[in-house]
Amino acid sequence: MTKPILTVKNLAKKYGENIIFKNISLTVNEGDTIVIIGPSGTGKSTLLRCINLLTCPDEGQIWLDDKEITAKGCNEDAVRQHIGMVFQNFLLFNHLTAIENVKLGLTKVKHMNPAEAQIKAMNELERVGLADRANHYPGQLSGGQQQRVAIARALAMDPRIMLFDEPTSALDPELIGEVLEVMRKLALEGMTMLVVTHEMGFAREVADRIVFLEKGSIVEEGTPDELFYKPKFERTREFLWKITELYGKKETEKK
Amino acid sequence: MSEWLAFFQRYLPDFIQGAGVTLELTAIGLGLGFVLGLALALAKLYAPKWLRYLAIGYIELFRGTPLLVQLFLIYYGLPSLGVTLSQSMSAFLALGLNSAAYQAEYFRGAIQSIGASQMTAGRAIGLSRWKTIRYIILPQALRLVIPAWANEPISLLKTTAVVFLIAVQDLMAEGKRAATATYDPIGSYLAIAVIYLIMVFVLNEVLKYLERKTRIPGFEMETKKA
Numbered sequence: 001m002t003k004p005i006l007t008v009k010n011l012a013k014k015y016g017e018n019i020i021f022k023n024i025s026l027t028v029n030e031g032d033t034i035v036i037i038g039p040s041g042t043g044k045s046t047l048l049r050c051i052n053l054l055t056c057p058d059e060g061q062i063w064l065d066d067k068e069i070t071a072k073g074c075n076e077d078a079v080r081q082h083i084g085m086v087f088q089n090f091l092l093f094n095h096l097t098a099i100e101n102v103k104l105g106l107t108k109v110k111h112m113n114p115a116e117a118q119i120k121a122m123n124e125l126e127r128v129g130l131a132d133r134a135n136h137y138p139g140q141l142s143g144g145q146q147q148r149v150a151i152a153r154a155l156a157m158d159p160r161i162m163l164f165d166e167p168t169s170a171l172d173p174e175l176i177g178e179v180l181e182v183m184r185k186l187a188l189e190g191m192t193m194l195v196v197t198h199e200m201g202f203a204r205e206v207a208d209r210i211v212f213l214e215k216g217s218i219v220e221e222g223t224p225d226e227l228f229y230k231p232k233f234e235r236t237r238e239f240l241w242k243i244t245e246l247y248g249k250k251e252t253e254k255k
Numbered sequence: 256m257s258e259w260l261a262f263f264q265r266y267l268p269d270f271i272q273g274a275g276v277t278l279e280l281t282a283i284g285l286g287l288g289f290v291l292g293l294a295l296a297l298a299k300l301y302a303p304k305w306l307r308y309l310a311i312g313y314i315e316l317f318r319g320t321p322l323l324v325q326l327f328l329i330y331y332g333l334p335s336l337g338v339t340l341s342q343s344m345s346a347f348l349a350l351g352l353n354s355a356a357y358q359a360e361y362f363r364g365a366i367q368s369i370g371a372s373q374m375t376a377g378r379a380i381g382l383s384r385w386k387t388i389r390y391i392i393l394p395q396a397l398r399l400v401i402p403a404w405a406n407e408p409i410s411l412l413k414t415t416a417v418v419f420l421i422a423v424q425d426l427m428a429e430g431k432r433a434a435t436a437t438y439d440p441i442g443s444y445l446a447i448a449v450i451y452l453i454m455v456f457v458l459n460e461v462l463k464y465l466e467r468k469t470r471i472p473g474f475e476m477e478t479k480k481a
Binding site for chain 1: 372373375376377378379380381382383386390391394395398471472473
């Protein structure tokens with residue numbers, strides 16, 4: 001299980017004079033769940049957007065499996081279908097029902113025939129527990145349900161890795177649990193995941209490693225226990241415990 | 256009373272025929288304007304720079320000059336460049352080219368309000384830019400645009416009246432002929448006014464139906480809130 005799926009090397013991005021992040025190196029192995037934490041405005045979202053090439057990094061390289069996706073002449077659309085992305089604001093296609101949202105990539109990107117796509121899409125909805133909402137439009141679903149459909153939409157493409165950009169930040173507190181539950185299940189099934197979140201309960205339970213990002217650089221990374229109990233930097237401890245206080249305890253302690 | 260009856264018996268068939276021409280002008284002008292307008296809006300938003308400026312130039316030119324001037328340029332001006340178009344062809348073309356500029360602005364507004372985030376979502380699952388526009392952006396924008404865009408068919412239907420000046424036999428031309436023949440401008444023009452009014456009313460109902468029919472469940476509430 002130590003085969004690297006995603007390798008990021010010396011990645012840097014700036015907007016004008018404003019450095020978003022620099023010198024970011026990161027390896028995500030197959031089946032790993034890596035959680036990225038850090039104060040807002042430290043470039044976490046931009047980092048994810050760079051990884052699936054929605055934003056163009058200024059420096060550095062990214063490999064998906066053994067293929068360098070930052071190489072010149074690399075087909076971005078082909079890369080993106082192997083990287084699932086879940087956004088803070090769900091970004092479902094509003095004019096399509098839940099199942100059509102999941103199906104679209106299958107028929108239009110993977111050119112699967114409609115009957116097969118229908119079955120596959122239904123399976124993905126089942127995986128996130130929303131088979132019974134297949135024919136609802138996004139506007140008829142709760143935020144938590146919308147986000148689960150968005151996860152199913154990304155999963156349908158059979159991605160090598162899933163990127164989550166603060167997937168629960170836009171949700172009402174009582175809806176966060178259902179989304180985290182789906183993510184926890186995915187991690188257990190062996191999906192490779194890179195998650196930006198403030199949900200420390202999730203991070204402590206599910207993450208193989210936590211990466212602490214501040215002011216555009218990686219301050220420290222390690223297992224949850226290392227970071228929570230014996231961090232190398234005082235700043236890491238401060239931030240972690242402050243966030244834990246703000247965003248609640250371990251999921252098990254809540255129950 | 257019998258005078259009125261005689262008037263209608265004499266001129267109603269002409270008016271109906273003229274109304275048919277008016278509807279034809281509206282439909283073709285609208286259709287041409289729709290296709291060209293959509294292309295202009297997409298060019299203005301997504302095309303490379305030179306094409307974008309071309310689209311902007313077109314829109315400003317056709318919105319900034321009177322339709323009548325455009326019509327005369329096409330009908331009287333083009334022949335001196337070796338292109339001679341019939342009266343109806345000139346009318347179709349002028350109305351279509353003019354309407355395109357207005358429709359482009361409606362489309363642009365709707366596409367922009369769908370927002371860049373839907374583009375991001377489409378690209379994220381591996382759709383190309385064009386496929387995202389086609390399957391994600393346009394289906395939403397074209398629904399969203401209907402209430403605002405609905406002004407255009409109605410406005411265009413009434414605007415078609417200017418084409419009688421190049422002797423196209425539309426409802427306006429028939430009205431003018433009746434007025435001259437009967438020395439009864441009030442009766443004649445009132446009669447065609449009523450026919451215009453009926454056409455606008457029916458068109459309006461059709462558009463309202465279209466808006467209801469294409470509504471996305473749950474989506475209208477969201478737009479209302481926002």
